Amino acid sequence: MSTITELSKIAKDVRDGLTSSPRTLPSKYFYDDAGDKLFQSIMAMPEYYLTDCEFEIFQTQADNILNTIAPNKRPFNLIELGAGDGSKTRVLLRHFQEKGVDFTYCPVDISAGILEELKEEVLKELPDLNIELLAGDYFELLNQRIGKFEGRNVFLFLGSTIGNYNEERATRFLQKLRDGMREDDQLLMGVDLKKDPSVILKAYNDPHGITKEFNMNLLRRLNVEIGANFDERYWMHHPTYDPQSGEARSYLVSTKPQEVYIEALDETYSFEAWEEVHTEISKKYSLNQLEKLAQASGFDVAENFLDCKHYFVDTLWRPHKS
Ligand SMILES: C[S@@+](CC[C@H](N)C(=O)[O-])C[C@H]1O[C@@H](n2cnc3c(N)ncnc32)[C@H](O)[C@@H]1O
Numbered sequence: 001m002s003t004i005t006e007l008s009k010i011a012k013d014v015r016d017g018l019t020s021s022p023r024t025l026p027s028k029y030f031y032d033d034a035g036d037k038l039f040q041s042i043m044a045m046p047e048y049y050l051t052d053c054e055f056e057i058f059q060t061q062a063d064n065i066l067n068t069i070a071p072n073k074r075p076f077n078l079i080e081l082g083a084g085d086g087s088k089t090r091v092l093l094r095h096f097q098e099k100g101v102d103f104t105y106c107p108v109d110i111s112a113g114i115l116e117e118l119k120e121e122v123l124k125e126l127p128d129l130n131i132e133l134l135a136g137d138y139f140e141l142l143n144q145r146i147g148k149f150e151g152r153n154v155f156l157f158l159g160s161t162i163g164n165y166n167e168e169r170a171t172r173f174l175q176k177l178r179d180g181m182r183e184d185d186q187l188l189m190g191v192d193l194k195k196d197p198s199v200i201l202k203a204y205n206d207p208h209g210i211t212k213e214f215n216m217n218l219l220r221r222l223n224v225e226i227g228a229n230f231d232e233r234y235w236m237h238h239p240t241y242d243p244q245s246g247e248a249r250s251y252l253v254s255t256k257p258q259e260v261y262i263e264a265l266d267e268t269y270s271f272e273a274w275e276e277v278h279t280e281i282s283k284k285y286s287l288n289q290l291e292k293l294a295q296a297s298g299f300d301v302a303e304n305f306l307d308c309k310h311y312f313v314d315t316l317w318r319p320h321k322s
Contacts, residue, residue, distance in 0.1 A: 014029075023275070032113075035214065055088055077151055079149065079153055089105075090126075093122065103154075105122075118133075164282065166247070170293065189314070192312055199311075254274065254275045300320050
């Protein structure tokens with residue numbers, strides 16, 4: 001049997017998730033090349049209102065955003081955590097360039113493939129942009145590099161990626177980010193807000209079956225990368241939304257008693273009929289809850305930029321000065 005030190009990170013994380021109770025699989029592994037493409041299709045679905053809302057905020061309020069983060073046009077690094085294809089960010093980049101702002105764009109993503117695609121698309125439109133790709137896990141960036149950027153930093157954390165963590169993990173993540181920030185650094189974070197629960201649930205349970213494919217792709221990835229033998233025919237995608245916790249959750253449910261062997265671990269896992277494996281959380285907040293999250297993690301809310309339906313907010317936070 002493999003020892004822990006010989007195991008790849010993905011195998012170790014899968015073992016941790018499948019031996020925990022309740023069982024989980026980490027959502028960061030959604031994003032291989034196929035997962036990146038599926039997520040782009042999710043973003044393009046009308047049911048996934050988050051994309052349109054954040055686009056609208058940037059298209060209509062880019063100037064307010066710029067005047068708030070850089071009133072005196074002082075140069076800054078624009079460090080985007082989990083940038084994905086950067087399609088919405090491009091609206092801001094274009095505006096900042098048009099206004100003659102001096103900045104370097106540093107997108108960070110765990111998927112090197114999506115970063116290359118981002119760079120190609122951005123440079124097609126903005127060939128003079130200063131861009132520095134940072135492929136890797138943003139948790140590692142927070143641990144190792146964050147204090148080493150020269151100059152003033154504006155962090156972007158868009159698309160409600162913060163919602164992929166429960167409140168406790170989100171608070172720890174933001175505290176860590178805060179600890180690495182300088183006094184005049186800032187954070188612009190896109191967060192999905194609480195709203196009609198049926199609108200939320202549809203975004204994770206679309207009639208086209210794309211969110212289902214996204215969830216199932218995790219099993220395909222584990223089959224290829226760590227030699228698992230998940231049989232998709234016996235797993236179903238099950239999304240839920242609980243308005244009390246504000247958590248939309250995706251599960252993979254085993255539709256019969258079954259065993260799955262994972263070669264990289266040389267281990268077999270038994271699943272009961274209708275046993276669930278939790279794969280993703282997308283937490284929704286109210287503006288009051290966000291205010292409390294900011295306080296708990298050492299920030300002050302400087303400004304909230306909302307879409308016209310008040311479905312989504314890009315909230316600008318500054319380190320709290322004691
Ligand atoms: C929900 S998508 C949002 C993408 C983009 N920010 C947007 O708004 O369209 C999350 C992105 O974060 C990346 N990601 C997830 N976990 C990560 C991690 N631990 N470190 C770096 N990137 C991560 C994924 O690859 C994916 O591109």
